[in-house]
Amino acid sequence: MNSHDLLLVHTGTVIEEGSLTLGQLCRACGAHAEWIICLVEESIIEPQGDEIRSWRFSGASLVRARSALRLQRDLGINLAGIALVLDLLEELDNLRAQTR
Numbered sequence: 001m002n003s004h005d006l007l008l009v010h011t012g013t014v015i016e017e018g019s020l021t022l023g024q025l026c027r028a029c030g031a032h033a034e035w036i037i038c039l040v041e042e043s044i045i046e047p048q049g050d051e052i053r054s055w056r057f058s059g060a061s062l063v064r065a066r067s068a069l070r071l072q073r074d075l076g077i078n079l080a081g082i083a084l085v086l087d088l089l090e091e092l093d094n095l096r097a098q099t100r
Helices: 003-011 022-029 033-041 059-075 079-099
Strands: none
Touching: 022 033, 022 059, 033 059, 059 079
C-alpha cells in the first residue's frame, strides 16, 4: 500500500467517538482556521463549546468541512451556496433512507 492509498483510506474514515479541536480540524482539512471559522459563521458546521479555543468538532463536521472545501475549490461555490448544497444533499440522503 503506498501513501496515496493511505490517503484514500484516511479520507473515508469518520470517527464519532472522539472530537477534533479547531487545530486538528484545520490539519485534517488542510485549511486555515479563518476558513473553518467562516464555515461555523455560515452554519455549515457546528462546534460544541462557547469559545473558539474550546470548540470541538464531530466526525460529521469533518466530512462537511472537506465537502465544503471541494465544492469551493472544484466548483467555485461561495459559502452561502455551499451551505445550501450540503443541506440539500443531506436532505436527499435522508429521503433515500426513508424510502428504503
